[in-house]
Amino acid sequence: MKTRILTAALAMFTVVGFAQKKEIKRAGKAVEKGEYQEAKNYLQQAEALLANADEDEKADYYLYKGYALIGAGENVPSADLMAAADAFKKAAELGHDEAQQGMAAASNALVNGAIADQNSQKFSDAAEKLFVGYQLNKQDTVYLYYAASNAVNAKDYDKALEYYEELRDLGFTGEETIYTAVNKETGEEERMASKEQRDLFVKSGNYISPQDQKSESKKGEIAKNIALIYVEKGQNEKAIAALENAKNENPGDAALMQVEADMYYRMGDMKTYREIMEKIVEQNPNDAVLYYNLGVSSAQLGENDRAIDYYKRAIELDPTMNNARINIAYVILSKEAPIVEKMNSLGMSKADTKKYDELAADRQQLYVDALPHLEKVLENDPNNVDAARTMMNIYYQLNQPKKAEEMKAKVAEIEAASAN
Numbered sequence: 001m002k003t004r005i006l007t008a009a010l011a012m013f014t015v016v017g018f019a020q021k022k023e024i025k026r027a028g029k030a031v032e033k034g035e036y037q038e039a040k041n042y043l044q045q046a047e048a049l050l051a052n053a054d055e056d057e058k059a060d061y062y063l064y065k066g067y068a069l070i071g072a073g074e075n076v077p078s079a080d081l082m083a084a085a086d087a088f089k090k091a092a093e094l095g096h097d098e099a100q101q102g103m104a105a106a107s108n109a110l111v112n113g114a115i116a117d118q119n120s121q122k123f124s125d126a127a128e129k130l131f132v133g134y135q136l137n138k139q140d141t142v143y144l145y146y147a148a149s150n151a152v153n154a155k156d157y158d159k160a161l162e163y164y165e166e167l168r169d170l171g172f173t174g175e176e177t178i179y180t181a182v183n184k185e186t187g188e189e190e191r192m193a194s195k196e197q198r199d200l201f202v203k204s205g206n207y208i209s210p211q212d213q214k215s216e217s218k219k220g221e222i223a224k225n226i227a228l229i230y231v232e233k234g235q236n237e238k239a240i241a242a243l244e245n246a247k248n249e250n251p252g253d254a255a256l257m258q259v260e261a262d263m264y265y266r267m268g269d270m271k272t273y274r275e276i277m278e279k280i281v282e283q284n285p286n287d288a289v290l291y292y293n294l295g296v297s298s299a300q301l302g303e304n305d306r307a308i309d310y311y312k313r314a315i316e317l318d319p320t321m322n323n324a325r326i327n328i329a330y331v332i333l334s335k336e337a338p339i340v341e342k343m344n345s346l347g348m349s350k351a352d353t354k355k356y357d358e359l360a361a362d363r364q365q366l367y368v369d370a371l372p373h374l375e376k377v378l379e380n381d382p383n384n385v386d387a388a389r390t391m392m393n394i395y396y397q398l399n400q401p402k403k404a405e406e407m408k409a410k411v412a413e414i415e416a417a418s419a420n
Helices: 002-033 036-047 053-069 078-093 099-119 123-136 141-153 158-168 195-203 219-231 236-249 254-267 271-285 288-300 305-317 320-334 336-345 350-380 385-397 402-417
Strands: 179-182 189-192 207-215
Touching: 002 036, 002 053, 036 053, 036 207, 053 099, 078 123, 099 141, 099 254, 099 288, 099 385, 123 141, 123 158, 123 195, 141 158, 141 402, 179 195, 189 195, 189 207, 195 207, 195 336, 207 271, 219 254, 236 254, 271 350, 288 305, 288 320, 305 320, 320 350, 320 385, 336 350, 350 385
Parallel strands: none
Antiparallel strands: 179 189, 179 207
């Protein structure tokens, strides 16, 4: 009796194993036909007894599962993309010959999904997909870089820090050679997928002026973001230490000096910020933006005259820099508040009245001094509503109602245009 039961059980086990194998094969055929939901149904039937399958059957199961989950690759839910990546990874661990191809398909689907998430400002989802894509192939370090960027945008600083520190430890630079040529028909420079493609297009005679361009290293940016994340987390000592390590590896790197300056700016240490910026300016004396930033830090330190000098130098280097002109006007007009305070503190004596008139004249002179800078802004940018509104207020203060009303109409015109 016992022998019969044992034989029956063995027979049942054989039938179940055969059925399971059959379902996995059916799933594979359904995948080949593009019938992904049908494949999922077969795989679900096989899953219950997967533990009893041999390694080859398990490898097939996970491979087909990955393809079934990705499907046609359009609008694939995040959970399915992650599960597909995991399935292909298991198929690879089990030695399936086609697993690498599946992992590449999963990687492409993850990246496309991440791009869609990023465009929809779903930065956390994009970061997760890109990180999984990187894990599928650790050679794709650029995916880790973009995962970190999306984590920053999602304000998930812990995850971003983890990714950036891994990039730093890997020595990631992000440098690449960009192959370009000029389209003879359009006159536009175009980027090519590879040197071979570019050379072929040039050989065809349709493209000219081939160029090999090196992209900038992202080491400085990574060091900056590590430091700034520590600043964001209130861990200033770690931020300083992180940047010092980066500087030791890249002595004299102007990009890292800028990072350090930015870090101290974020910390509110304007004095150290300006000291570093002045060193950077020595290396880049014709950079208008550097002078503009020095103007900002000097103004925040209350050094108005120095701020104006920096802004004027920025304008000399870049006459289109309207922000510098606006800031000069702002610095000039910021001197009004202490004058008004003094005027309000005076009494009614003859001496006080005389002093009041002197202060009133000084106040009027501030308006006169600020006007040319704002007029130039409006000349360069007729739709600059901030400049127009400030000019309107100044004209009222200078008792020039006609000009004030003209500027009031200008403000209304700009605001109406921007509303449409």
